[in-house]
Amino acid sequence: MLRVSDLHAKVEEQKILKGVDLEVNAGEVHAVMGPNGSGKSTLAQVLAGREDYDVTAGSLELDGDDLQEMAPEERAHAGLFLAFQYPVEIPGVGNSYFLKAALNAIRKARGEDELDAMDFLQLLRKRAELVDVDEALLRRPVNEGFSGGEKKRNEILQMAVLEPRLAVLDETDSGLDIDALKTVAAGVNALRSEDRAFVVITHYQRLLNYIVPDHVHVLLDGRIVRSGGSELALELEEKGYTGLTNGSSGD
Amino acid sequence: MTIASGRSTAPYLDLYARRGGEPEVLRARRQEAIERFEAAGFPTGRDEEWRQTNLGSLLRAAPAAASRRPLQGGEAARFLYPDCPRMVFVNGRYAPEISSPPRQITAVALAEPGAGGDTEAVLEHLGAHASGRASCSADAGVHPFAALNTGLFEDGAAIVIPDGAVVEQPLQVLWLNAPAAPAAESGGDTPAVEVSFPRLLVIAGENSQASVIETFAAVDPKAGGYFVCPVSEFVCGAGSVLHHTRLQADATDAFHLGFQHAQLERSASFDSSSLAFGGGLVRNDTVGLLDGEGSHCTLDGLYVIDGSQFVDNHMRVEHRQPHTTSHQLYKGVLDGRARSVFNGRIYVHQAAQKTDAKQTNRNLLLSKSALANSNPQLEIFADDVRCTHGSTIGRLDEEALFYLRSRGIEREQAHAMLVYAFARELVEKASHEPLRQDLESRLLASLNGGGPR
Numbered sequence: 001m002l003r004v005s006d007l008h009a010k011v012e013e014q015k016i017l018k019g020v021d022l023e024v025n026a027g028e029v030h031a032v033m034g035p036n037g038s039g040k041s042t043l044a045q046v047l048a049g050r051e052d053y054d055v056t057a058g059s060l061e062l063d064g065d066d067l068q069e070m071a072p073e074e075r076a077h078a079g080l081f082l083a084f085q086y087p088v089e090i091p092g093v094g095n096s097y098f099l100k101a102a103l104n105a106i107r108k109a110r111g112e113d114e115l116d117a118m119d120f121l122q123l124l125r126k127r128a129e130l131v132d133v134d135e136a137l138l139r140r141p142v143n144e145g146f147s148g149g150e151k152k153r154n155e156i157l158q159m160a161v162l163e164p165r166l167a168v169l170d171e172t173d174s175g176l177d178i179d180a181l182k183t184v185a186a187g188v189n190a191l192r193s194e195d196r197a198f199v200v201i202t203h204y205q206r207l208l209n210y211i212v213p214d215h216v217h218v219l220l221d222g223r224i225v226r227s228g229g230s231e232l233a234l235e236l237e238e239k240g241y242t243g244l245t246n247g248s249s250g251d
Numbered sequence: 252m253t254i255a256s257g258r259s260t261a262p263y264l265d266l267y268a269r270r271g272g273e274p275e276v277l278r279a280r281r282q283e284a285i286e287r288f289e290a291a292g293f294p295t296g297r298d299e300e301w302r303q304t305n306l307g308s309l310l311r312a313a314p315a316a317a318s319r320r321p322l323q324g325g326e327a328a329r330f331l332y333p334d335c336p337r338m339v340f341v342n343g344r345y346a347p348e349i350s351s352p353p354r355q356i357t358a359v360a361l362a363e364p365g366a367g368g369d370t371e372a373v374l375e376h377l378g379a380h381a382s383g384r385a386s387c388s389a390d391a392g393v394h395p396f397a398a399l400n401t402g403l404f405e406d407g408a409a410i411v412i413p414d415g416a417v418v419e420q421p422l423q424v425l426w427l428n429a430p431a432a433p434a435a436e437s438g439g440d441t442p443a444v445e446v447s448f449p450r451l452l453v454i455a456g457e458n459s460q461a462s463v464i465e466t467f468a469a470v471d472p473k474a475g476g477y478f479v480c481p482v483s484e485f486v487c488g489a490g491s492v493l494h495h496t497r498l499q500a501d502a503t504d505a506f507h508l509g510f511q512h513a514q515l516e517r518s519a520s521f522d523s524s525s526l527a528f529g530g531g532l533v534r535n536d537t538v539g540l541l542d543g544e545g546s547h548c549t550l551d552g553l554y555v556i557d558g559s560q561f562v563d564n565h566m567r568v569e570h571r572q573p574h575t576t577s578h579q580l581y582k583g584v585l586d587g588r589a590r591s592v593f594n595g596r597i598y599v600h601q602a603a604q605k606t607d608a609k610q611t612n613r614n615l616l617l618s619k620s621a622l623a624n625s626n627p628q629l630e631i632f633a634d635d636v637r638c639t640h641g642s643t644i645g646r647l648d649e650e651a652l653f654y655l656r657s658r659g660i661e662r663e664q665a666h667a668m669l670v671y672a673f674a675r676e677l678v679e680k681a682s683h684e685p686l687r688q689d690l691e692s693r694l695l696a697s698l699n700g701g702g703p704r
Contacts, residue, residue: 092672
């Protein structure tokens, strides 16, 4: 589904990604772990099509289509979704209005009928229940004045409504207490399916107790230095990133 | 001989000399106003209050009295709110055939005062406030265009709300402009511009409550430019509540230099929203005089401009008595090479203890060539007051734009959503539903490059 090959990217002349390879198939959950500054969030933003991030070499393909040729909205139409590490507050734009506009834009791009207000509201209520989002949040402006946990849950709600084929979760666990973490994980697990894939980007192993990945990759200094099964996350937890680098670079 | 050619007051004095006449009781007041205008002359760039308003293109044009033009059937309909009583003026003259003034209050056309019951009250107030005389703060000076209006208005609306009356439906006053097709000038290099002087006087009786909607529009926005020079006066009696909306949707090559003036007695409340979508050279001077203890005024505004439009809002709020409050919120959306000025002066007199004054001006620039100026000026002579002001000039939030697009929303739609979100509070405060819908569709149309309708 997703194929990232030898990806190099820079932000403001600083080289961040230095040759990332990643292949994700339908139905799989991949975890990308790494310390601060390793390039995790850059990878997420480059996948979503952020324009001030320069891809200098390598390729990104979704179902064989070159992502670099596609605008951010076209990537969303093709089924890509990024749960932001720092969801943006948008004063004046109602949360449910925004979600309806997004869902209908995607449906329209796919040649499907747009949902009317009633049908949309029904869908939204169901999904909000699934990820335990209070209906009051739906009536407020997007993320404005939301707590950290509410913002993250709102990201998962958007994912549940938009039903992407590939969801990238950028540090969705950061800043969450254990209850919120469980809710977010339950939401993700409810959406796991044979034709949907997830890339879960995280600093800590904790989230992976609740979202068990099929593959774990360790990103260090812009490269994936190790890949393995879910047991690799536990090894990381035990040894830390330094322990792992020492282990991989020598003895 | 006039040296400063193009700035001469002579063509306007000539209009005065050739005017059609007026009721006897107005004559002295007119004469006084035109003399003040003549003495002051047109402001120049050296005049601090007019430094950022370039009047060159207006003063190069030769003013001509507005033509008389009957409306074709239905031409006014799209500007009218069906359930509101209304007074319609075309090129500054009352059009009784398409007007339906309200019954329970006095609403008369000024060219024929006496038709209603409160003629004396009308004439007592007319021009006493807004005619351009300097009010309390000595440096306010003469407002030449307000004086010009007093000297030259041909007609206007006077609305008297009796003490204790509560008028549910807003009254709409529609000022339509329909200049005649420009005549082929023979050999002259001076463009001619038709000028009209709308005049509104609202007297709100004690403990009365009412809403007035003023609409300025062009019958055909593409028919050519004109100069509209309106004055609106609001006399708010003790305990009265007056709502005012001023929708300016003139042709984009029109000149619009307006003056509005509200005077508030004890515990009166005046709430005015000024929404500007049209006009090429636009200046609005707004004065709020908090003359009675415990009075409150809200002066809000929105300007959405593009191309080479220029909009200048000059605000002056005077707190003259204790426990008075004023709130100002002006927002601007500027695209193309549009320019705006917001000049907000709050003057707190020594007697006005416990004043609470708040002023905010926010501007959103959508292009690199758009330019917004914001000048707050506080002059405070009382020691126990709360006065705050803030102004911002910013661009569209790229992070928010990316966020919306990453959810599948097309760039243009995401752009419009963010601009609408910025401006919506000023549209949504309109409580009359047809008005709110009209403002909303005008805002959306201007965001989609439709320009004013």
